Amino acid sequence: MHEAPAPTAIDGAALADALLRLLRLKTPPVAMQMFAHADDMQAIERLRRPQGMVHTADQIVGQAARLGFTVGITADDLVGPQCSAVLGLSPRSEEWLRGEPMAGVWFATQEDSAAHQQAMTCAPYGRWQAMAASPLASGRLPAPNIVLVYANPAQMILLINGLQWSGYRKLEWGAVGESACADSWGRALATGEPSLSIPCFPERRYGGVADDELLLALSPADLAKAVAGVEQLARNGMRYPIPPYGVQMDVRAGMARSYGGKKV
Template identity: 20%
Template sequence: MWLKLSEEIEKYVRPDTFPLGIRVLDKGESVPDKTKRPAKDFGVRISICQGITMSRRYGWTLAMGGEDLSCPIAKVAFGFEENLPFYSEGNLACGMYAENMEAAKKTEEDVPKFLDDESGIILVGPLSRISFEPETVLVYGNSAQVMRMVAAALYKRGGSITSSFSARADCADIIIRTKQTNEPQVILPCYGDRVFGQTHDHEMAFTLPFNRSQEFIDGLSGTQKGGVRYPIPTFLQYQAKFPPSYEKLNQMWNHS
């Protein structure tokens, strides 16, 4: 199913980078063969957004556990390290994202977080290449492509999609919030995703719970038939207006 989903996304959305499949391994689940581990294979620890960019631009499948990660916010959110008071009080956000400790504390409280039994090694790889069943599908694109996917996700159910934006920790929005809510999300790439993941200024992202794949596929084809398409078609059947001197020449011809 994930290969079919990848083909449909490529057909109807045309993203510049690979659509991805993401899975958080349960305790005891093995990391698939030929999966890259940043600490072991690259000799460095990385942020989750770096791993996502490697996967969507290079086509690699990566596994990231606590020993692979450098970002302290991700370590706390994904349950790889203890949520110490220094973090929860707002010290990381204060002065950069928040004016004072009170606002910073609220900012940290709002970052989605795994419970202990939800935490696990994070697998990410291109949908067209992975050997594991994903839990979450992630696609980066421009705002029109994201709009196109929102329309597809709502085709069967109607209504609207509710997402949250905070300018930081988008890895938690992508993986944790989508898994915990089992709802699609529009993702605003955070500052770290742009600095470390090198996400481009024009890019946004969209996540879909994999268990809604068939509904999404039906939505892509259904909205295509209804006229919601990418690239966005523009209305061209109109008569242009020209400068007065141009129109005067047209009038001369019309009266000759």
């Protein structure tokens, strides 16, 4: 397990362009940067603040992904600690760990609700005071900690294949269920590991996530590695969209191209 990713300067426009070109993403990738001091966030160009409104973290990411905004928040701008604790902007208090508001709503018993809270992966508390999200292509966040990529399953598996093109390792994830942002940006900020999630009910209801979208959160370095891998896979003939071969066709010709070492 890696440590939480440090902010990294990247050519966000080039990476975003490559992702849109190679995978035809419907939703532009989003950069997320954490700030040790809220005042530092204020220096970001064209930064929007909620201005007295209360949001979920899903909405902040959604404004960047769906509307192209650059938005900055502190814990005071979020609806409660269920959002801010995942980002490390508030502590995992005893009250938070009990998860009483979820008992009987999302989980059958108080014990189930508390077990869910314990299972969530959250960024470490005390390191950061603020978070900003912005389209990766805008370049407004100079050194994002992680990048969020929304993609359908076919696009996502090719992105993961690209990440595994060189220096292969098996990637494993979990599903906390409700509060799935803990599986994506929470886990990626806490561990530095690429983190895949099935976006949950609030992400879809409040964050604008589409029915067919999965979410991968990963460090800028891992994203660059994945894009390079997808470029190579495309040269080898593994491209998006993946054309159906036909469930009754003789498979030998197609398999020879995909698995026989022949580049297309």
